[in-house]
Amino acid sequence: MLDPGILRRAFIEAFVKLDPRHMVRNPVMFVVEVGSLVTSVAFLVKPGLFVGSITVWLWATVLFANFAEAVAEGRGKAQADTLRRARQDTVAHVRRPDGTIEEIPSTELQVGDLCVVVAGQIIPGDGDIVEGIATVDESAITGESAPVIRESGGDRCAVTGGTGVLSDRIVVRITSEPGETFLDRMISLVEGASRQKTPNEIALDILIFGLTLILLVAVATLEPMAIYSKAIQSATVLIALFVCLAPTTIGGLLSAIGIAGMDRLVQRNVLAMSGRAVEAAGDCSTLLLDKTGTITYGNRMATAILPVGGVTESELAEAALASSLADETPEGRSIVDLCENRYGLSPPAIGEAELIPFTAQTRMSGVDYEGHQIRKGAADSVRRWVEELGGAVPSDLTQVVAGIATGGGTPLVVADGTRVLGVIHLKDTVKAGMVERFEQLRDMGIRTVMITGDNPLTAAAIAAEAGVDDFLAEATPEDKMALIRREQRGGHMVAMTGDGTNDAPALAQADVGLAMNTGTQAAKEAGNMVDLDSNPTKLIEVVEVGKQLLITRGSLTTFSIANDVAKYFAIIPAMFLVAYPKLKVLNVMHLSNPHTAILSAVTYNAIIIPMLIPLALRGVKFRPQDGAAILRRNGLIYGIGGLAAPFIFIKLIDVVVTASGMH
Numbered sequence: 001m002l003d004p005g006i007l008r009r010a011f012i013e014a015f016v017k018l019d020p021r022h023m024v025r026n027p028v029m030f031v032v033e034v035g036s037l038v039t040s041v042a043f044l045v046k047p048g049l050f051v052g053s054i055t056v057w058l059w060a061t062v063l064f065a066n067f068a069e070a071v072a073e074g075r076g077k078a079q080a081d082t083l084r085r086a087r088q089d090t091v092a093h094v095r096r097p098d099g100t101i102e103e104i105p106s107t108e109l110q111v112g113d114l115c116v117v118v119a120g121q122i123i124p125g126d127g128d129i130v131e132g133i134a135t136v137d138e139s140a141i142t143g144e145s146a147p148v149i150r151e152s153g154g155d156r157c158a159v160t161g162g163t164g165v166l167s168d169r170i171v172v173r174i175t176s177e178p179g180e181t182f183l184d185r186m187i188s189l190v191e192g193a194s195r196q197k198t199p200n201e202i203a204l205d206i207l208i209f210g211l212t213l214i215l216l217v218a219v220a221t222l223e224p225m226a227i228y229s230k231a232i233q234s235a236t237v238l239i240a241l242f243v244c245l246a247p248t249t250i251g252g253l254l255s256a257i258g259i260a261g262m263d264r265l266v267q268r269n270v271l272a273m274s275g276r277a278v279e280a281a282g283d284c285s286t287l288l289l290d291k292t293g294t295i296t297y298g299n300r301m302a303t304a305i306l307p308v309g310g311v312t313e314s315e316l317a318e319a320a321l322a323s324s325l326a327d328e329t330p331e332g333r334s335i336v337d338l339c340e341n342r343y344g345l346s347p348p349a350i351g352e353a354e355l356i357p358f359t360a361q362t363r364m365s366g367v368d369y370e371g372h373q374i375r376k377g378a379a380d381s382v383r384r385w386v387e388e389l390g391g392a393v394p395s396d397l398t399q400v401v402a403g404i405a406t407g408g409g410t411p412l413v414v415a416d417g418t419r420v421l422g423v424i425h426l427k428d429t430v431k432a433g434m435v436e437r438f439e440q441l442r443d444m445g446i447r448t449v450m451i452t453g454d455n456p457l458t459a460a461a462i463a464a465e466a467g468v469d470d471f472l473a474e475a476t477p478e479d480k481m482a483l484i485r486r487e488q489r490g491g492h493m494v495a496m497t498g499d500g501t502n503d504a505p506a507l508a509q510a511d512v513g514l515a516m517n518t519g520t521q522a523a524k525e526a527g528n529m530v531d532l533d534s535n536p537t538k539l540i541e542v543v544e545v546g547k548q549l550l551i552t553r554g555s556l557t558t559f560s561i562a563n564d565v566a567k568y569f570a571i572i573p574a575m576f577l578v579a580y581p582k583l584k585v586l587n588v589m590h591l592s593n594p595h596t597a598i599l600s601a602v603t604y605n606a607i608i609i610p611m612l613i614p615l616a617l618r619g620v621k622f623r624p625q626d627g628a629a630i631l632r633r634n635g636l637i638y639g640i641g642g643l644a645a646p647f648i649f650i651k652l653i654d655v656v657v658t659a660s661g662m663h
Contacts (some may be wrong), residue, residue: 050097091117092113116173122165222284243602257556261549287496307422308394309420323376372417393420438466452474480505574586
């Protein structure tokens with residue numbers, strides 16, 4: 001038998017380690033835990049009660065679980081620090097009127113400053129390109145890996161601070177005041193985002209708070225009644241009554257259920273920052289998905305070749321294949337595959353050919369061999385090149401190019417010297433199996449919304465092909481936030497996937513923010529889950545795990561409340577049996593005496609939680625059912641089981657205690 005002094009010190013250490021944030025986040029559970037500790041200490045004062053050693057281990061475990069969950073949830077809270085560092089750590093190379101270059105922090109830039117940015121450097125602030133053309137990596141902002149071309153003049157001159165220049169040299173005129181840049185807007189949106197409590201969390205808090213409050217009032221009024229009836233009750237008995245009848249069972253298992261849900265996600269390579277995040281996934285009814293990389297592959301693939309000006313399809317295919325031999329981009333490889341697989345062509349023997357690489361200036365690539373000058377590229381660039389060589393552009397080219405662009409595709413024009421041969425149709429292809437996955441979500445009562453920066457026509461075409469319920473086109477970070485808040489005001493729980501800095505505010509606002517591991521640090525800090533495989537469609541599995549967590553908690557809550565009914569028949573008759581012998585009829589378990597009845601009930605209360613921990617960790621099996629079917633199942637299995645178990649075990653404990661003479 002452990003020394004009571006050692007046990008009391010263990011309780012004090014466990015109480016000291018109780019996370020104060022848990023008191024703020026869930027004050028009812030804090031009260032229940034403290035009450036349970038006080039009761040355990042009260043019983044430990046009297047040596048020989050084996051319940052003490054059980055409760056030491058039990059409540060130390062519960063407190064540690066609550067502490068771990070609170071710390072994990074604190075880490076998952078959206079942060080703006082990464083965005084601030086991205087803004088503060090960038091150095092700007094400002095060109096002064098006398099031509100000298102001065103290095104200053106990007107936070108000191110003013111509107112009108114001219115910043116020189118070369119390959120390998122970060123653009124220090126929002127602005128317009130006034131000199132040069134370059135390939136820019138915008139993945140730090142958008143999360144999309146494909147670089148884009150930015151050049152002076154036209155509608156492609158705007159650049160965003162925090163993006164990187166991959167090639168060439170540009171001069172950027174700063175257009176945003178300090179504090180009004182894109183990153184500043186993202187910081188403001190992230191700091192203004194807040195996650196709501198889930199309906200199940202609110203309902204459980206109300207249930208626990210209501211039952212605890214009723215019991216507190218009941219216990220407080222029992223002492224005056226006991227004095228009036230001359231059935232004086234000790235403080236230990238009153239505290240034992242409160243602890244036994246308070247919802248301590250489900251309270252003690254909440255963290256175990258949450259951590260088990262987090263562990264099941266880890267097995268799927270998803271890191272959840274808290275059990276609350278997993279729970280929210282089970283309650284989600286609206287799912288927002290990025291188009292690029294989630295619904296579509298994100299790399300444009302060649303799907304067709306369309307000849308113009310009387311050119312045959314085979315001639316165009318041969319030229320397209322030759323022009324793509326030096327193109328190592330996913331688009332170039334897809335053109336080679338299309339020509340080889342659909343038309344049965346083999347790469348031509350081009351001998352001493354001159355390969356023409358793609359550049360931001362020409363926006364074309366190709367090959368020169370045996371008198372041929374084959375080029376493929378943007379329609380306006382190829383048209384201009386052909387005309388400079390003295391060639392003519394077929395009249396049907398404009399119509400074909402416009403048709404591809406209207407349908408959401410990208411046209412690449414192919415020419416051989418002065419002849420325009422036709423157009424390659426590049427398309428962002430919908431991933432295989434997406435239609436079936438969205439059908440699964442629809443069957444689970446989840447509405448899907450595709451988020452994209454494309455124009456409405458392109459977005460509508462891809463949404464129809466993928467089978468999503470709705471779409472948001474030309475979406476800005478503010479648009480995403482507004483959509484999420486609108487859904488939440490309508491009573492919906494919202495889940496979202498994202499990987500870019502521009503997704504960070506929406507990920508912070510969404511009830512479930514699943515960030516991709518390959519995404520930006522800002523996105524990963526704003527979300528409350530991170531997918532290590534960077535597979536956005538995995539959100540379906542996350543929802544299933546969340547629903548299993550809710551079913552498990554509902555089942556154990558039913559069991560816990562049913563338990564309390566049997567405890568009434570153990571403790572209430574025992575308290576007043578001496579003053580009112582007729583209450584013996586309520587002693588349906590035929591417990592030996594009031595003292596053993598109370599001790600047996602408290603002991604049962606202490607051992608039932610560790611007995612249920614394996615079930616809480618394993619979880620109740622998830623079956624896609626409606627709420628009524630789940631309620632019937634819980635009532636039959638865990639309701640009846642919760643009523644029967646205390647009658648059996650409290651009686652067995654009473655027999656053991658009586659036989660051992662511990663009373």
